[in-house]
Amino acid sequence: xxxxxxxxxxxxxxxxxxxxxxxxxxxxxxxxxxxxxxxxxxxxxxxxxxxxxxxxxxxxxxxxxxxxxxxxxxxxxxxxxxxxxxxxxxxxxxxxxxxxxxxxxxxxxxxxxxxxxxxxxxxxxxxxxxxxxxxxxxxxxxxxxxxxxxxxxxxxxxxxxxxxxxxxxxxxxxxxxxxxxxxxxxxxxxxxxxxxxxxxxxxxxxxxxxxxxxxxxxxxxxxxxxxxxxxxxxxxxxxxxxxxxxxxxxxxxxxxxxxxxxxxxxxxxxxxxxxxxxxxxxxxxxxxxxxxxxxxxxxxxxxxxxxxxxxxxxxxxxxxxxxxxxxxxxxxxxxxxxxxxxxxxxxxxxxxxxxxxxxxxxxxxxxxxxxxxxxxx
Amino acid sequence: xxxxxxxxxxxxxxxxxxxxxxxxxxxxxxxxxxxxxxxxxxxxxxxxxxxxxxxxxxxxxxxxxxxxxxxxxxxxxxxxxxxxxxxxxxxxxxxxxxxxxxxxxxxxxxxxxxxxxxxxxxxxxxxxxxxxxxxxxxxxxxxxxxxxxxxxxxxxxxxxxxxxxxxxxxxxxxxxxxxxxxxxxxxxxxxxxxxxxxxxxxxxxxxxxxxxxxxxxxxxxxxxxxxxxxxxxxxxxxxxxxxxxxxxxxxxxxxxxxxxxxxxxxxxxxxxxxxxxxxxxxx
Numbered sequence: 001x002x003x004x005x006x007x008x009x010x011x012x013x014x015x016x017x018x019x020x021x022x023x024x025x026x027x028x029x030x031x032x033x034x035x036x037x038x039x040x041x042x043x044x045x046x047x048x049x050x051x052x053x054x055x056x057x058x059x060x061x062x063x064x065x066x067x068x069x070x071x072x073x074x075x076x077x078x079x080x081x082x083x084x085x086x087x088x089x090x091x092x093x094x095x096x097x098x099x100x101x102x103x104x105x106x107x108x109x110x111x112x113x114x115x116x117x118x119x120x121x122x123x124x125x126x127x128x129x130x131x132x133x134x135x136x137x138x139x140x141x142x143x144x145x146x147x148x149x150x151x152x153x154x155x156x157x158x159x160x161x162x163x164x165x166x167x168x169x170x171x172x173x174x175x176x177x178x179x180x181x182x183x184x185x186x187x188x189x190x191x192x193x194x195x196x197x198x199x200x201x202x203x204x205x206x207x208x209x210x211x212x213x214x215x216x217x218x219x220x221x222x223x224x225x226x227x228x229x230x231x232x233x234x235x236x237x238x239x240x241x242x243x244x245x246x247x248x249x250x251x252x253x254x255x256x257x258x259x260x261x262x263x264x265x266x267x268x269x270x271x272x273x274x275x276x277x278x279x280x281x282x283x284x285x286x287x288x289x290x291x292x293x294x295x296x297x298x299x300x301x302x303x304x305x306x307x308x309x310x311x312x313x314x315x316x317x318x319x320x321x322x323x324x325x326x327x328x329x330x331x332x333x334x335x336x337x338x339x340x341x342x343x344x345x346x347x348x349x350x351x352x353x354x355x356x357x358x359x360x361x362x363x364x365x366x367x368x369x370x371x372x373x374x375x376x377x
Numbered sequence: 378x379x380x381x382x383x384x385x386x387x388x389x390x391x392x393x394x395x396x397x398x399x400x401x402x403x404x405x406x407x408x409x410x411x412x413x414x415x416x417x418x419x420x421x422x423x424x425x426x427x428x429x430x431x432x433x434x435x436x437x438x439x440x441x442x443x444x445x446x447x448x449x450x451x452x453x454x455x456x457x458x459x460x461x462x463x464x465x466x467x468x469x470x471x472x473x474x475x476x477x478x479x480x481x482x483x484x485x486x487x488x489x490x491x492x493x494x495x496x497x498x499x500x501x502x503x504x505x506x507x508x509x510x511x512x513x514x515x516x517x518x519x520x521x522x523x524x525x526x527x528x529x530x531x532x533x534x535x536x537x538x539x540x541x542x543x544x545x546x547x548x549x550x551x552x553x554x555x556x557x558x559x560x561x562x563x564x565x566x567x568x569x570x571x572x573x574x575x576x577x578x579x580x581x582x583x584x585x586x587x588x589x590x591x592x593x594x595x596x597x598x599x600x601x602x603x604x605x606x607x608x609x610x611x612x613x614x615x616x617x618x619x620x621x622x623x624x625x626x627x628x629x630x631x632x633x634x635x636x637x638x639x640x641x642x643x644x645x646x647x648x649x650x651x652x653x654x655x656x657x658x659x660x
Contacts, residue, residue: 043526045533048533052488291615292650
């Protein structure tokens, strides 16, 4: 329940601000000059703030659209991501946002029209396919009743059939999508983890069963679905069960969803800049998951190499029973060319995706995957 | 620990009585040498700063310095304020504090249900008589916030003000007896706030506590700064993984030096967290 609304003076009269205020009539409204007066200011405690986050309504002033890393994407040459919102409704113990930001407050940039203009400008350059990813600094749908994000952006992408929009979510907020005619160029991508790990690590995230039901409804309506098994998680409390947990998850998912509805499946391992991980440890020194078998590699915290390779390999083999290779994408831990987040730091939420090149083998340098990143084009 | 900062004796008195606080220098037969009046109780200290934001900041800094090295504290400024429309005697909790002279603003972090109405405070140098802005006018909060933010996160810094004057009951009608009475009327809300903040400070202190065995190991072997940091991280992981510190202590007893002890702790942690690869079952 949001009971505090900070609003930049510049957007006090913005129509979207008025709409949000109408949805939160009991919230105390506190005007501010710039959202930076509250968000990410020094000397805040993310873990305490996460108990009762406020909503900050602000105007995004620049960098509406950020280029995704060179090797990023689901098949297009031109890939971008954008964040109409910062921070997430949920409290996932492994989430990089709590390492990146000092604040747990949600920031909603209400000037969607500027994001849309930037997308349209980019899309209008030529007819080449362009992919736009939302949901890296937030959950695309979790606060949909407040944000009206889907309602605002779907009409734009309806006019841009050569562009693809990915909505990334852990929520079941699909009402806005069900009201709309399905869009073949809008992928609703669900991040999924085995249910015992969700219970243990993803606080506030709806149970898998409810999300599967939501996905089924979307599939029936004709919405393309993305499945994101990213990050793969290895909790010390379930250390003997990794393969079983993921096998159960994959079976549950693929037995419920029609193959035709699945647009893409991606697989990625846990990775985070080391300083973000240190922040997480400071916030949750008592958490068994964060005390797990992590190691530092080139400025990033990740699972130890051998374990990571085993996790990826196990899941890839399990997934190959359900997913054709052209729909399966592996997210590598490479950091070179990573996109920058809004703070200027490398954004670990922008992984490098490569299509699974060989159903029986691991990714090799110079494999077909390299042609994806445009280096050879 | 909660530090209460009030400007005047008449504001302090009902709080002192209610929380059972005693003068910090009560044992001394000499006249007090403390720069501020200080009262102490269980998990609570109260300092009387005097009027104005400079004195409020000075009192915060003095109290923080005096108890440096102690557990993390919360800070609460309690006092009186004027407001154009709010009735006298009403308590308000600040959600924004602005320094009228500089325009600088602070936003205390409300991570709990407010025990009273929420309001913006405007800190001014002299008592306000016109109440032009929709805010509560007072004289200490900006200095208090500016100083307290050096010692605690914003979620542990709050200001609670009791309305003492408004357009119908101007500031010159305020006197010590009335202030004491308004404070007494607000004790229930203040107590809720005090209890909440004390709880938050305790939680934060627990998260920042040193892990088990750190003191014992540090006193037994000589660790360099770097090794101590490594030891701290390893012992934290050991505790987070739910391992028994006493079992580890027994295994460390015969280590000859810090390096050997550190290696043994590392092996103990790896045996739990790092064994996953070997123990994982295949499909």
